[in-house]
Amino acid sequence: MKIKILFIVLVFVNTVYSQEKFEVEKMNFSIEKPENWLIFENEEVLKNLEEFDFSKENLDDLIKSSANGIDLVTFLKYDPNIYVGIIPTIKIRSYKTTSKILDSLSVEVNKFLQQGKIPLDNFKIKDSLEVVKILNFNVIKFSVLFTLKRGEKKHEILSKSYYILKDGYFISINFIEEIDKENNNVFFEALINSIAITK
Template sequence: MKTKLIVLFIFISLFNGYSQKRFEAKKLGFSIDVPKDWIAVENDEILKNLNSYDFTQEQLDELLKSYNSSVNLASFTKYDSKKVSGIIPTIKIRTNKNETNNSKDFLKFVSNSTESAKKSLSNFKFIDSPVIIKISNLDVIKFSVQFTLNNGGKEYEIVSNSCYIPKNGYYISLNFIEEFNKEDNKLFFEELIKSIVLTN
């Protein structure tokens, strides 16, 4: 009986630790599980515009392409930055411009874009090179990198796990950033990737 109670307690603890909520951008055909106890910073204005108006697909594509730089849809941090210093595990969901027409060209674009990252980030290297994987039977790009970030005279080794989802004229980027060897949330990130649903 005691053994059963211990097993039940462990199961409940794990379930509570990984309880999820869902982030959804309906007009983009994108949704993903996010930890319910993480701190959410959603771009309410962008999401409201996307979800409130009956855009045609062409209008939506043009709207997202019209932004000169990336549009942050939402960010989720594991800890409160006012209470915890240093690099906090963070999930960022954005849209960016995409001028490619197929998966192979998009893969090449992602690989080439890292060249500029190498110039601006110290000790930049791939942990996992960009590859095409399937999510909801659609091609997306997944990769992970490591680099050194200087902040306030202190160096931090950063790991960034990424998933890029190409759309017509733009792509959705999902980035999970954390400090190397401080916490290891890679398996957790893999579970988030598995939770992605793409509907168009």
């Protein structure tokens, strides 16, 4: 019994204080894993990236094979099997792009946002697209608002996005939470500052 209790305590301590990173070496990208959040990695994609000696062309082909991008990892603050409502979520994906420079990607993303064809209720831009620095790397940042409906109930959602341009693709980091329910902004900003990017 004592051994079982000790094991539970050690696991808890390890979970609370671990500073693990989610890393995709082939994309030269890493971010700190949020402590005590549930992690859903795209194991098949990550395994392929780790096990095979991907050339730039191989990586391009992998990303281009999915028109809607590739899920790399999703972090959920609460267990969806227990929690009722909108769960604060962090989603990291990769999308192909023909843009070679950040200005070009900015124009592409801004045009998409301004078209108003995004299939979300009450979609609107909260914070216009801007270029910010993470460490010494320029990235695109913006945020949007929209409404999600579940039965008769409406949930007002804030979604913050960061786009990191790489060679032939970009990495999208998306933070989603319900407005006036929780405020994870300070936590999200700290997580963004944990990102490590190389060319």
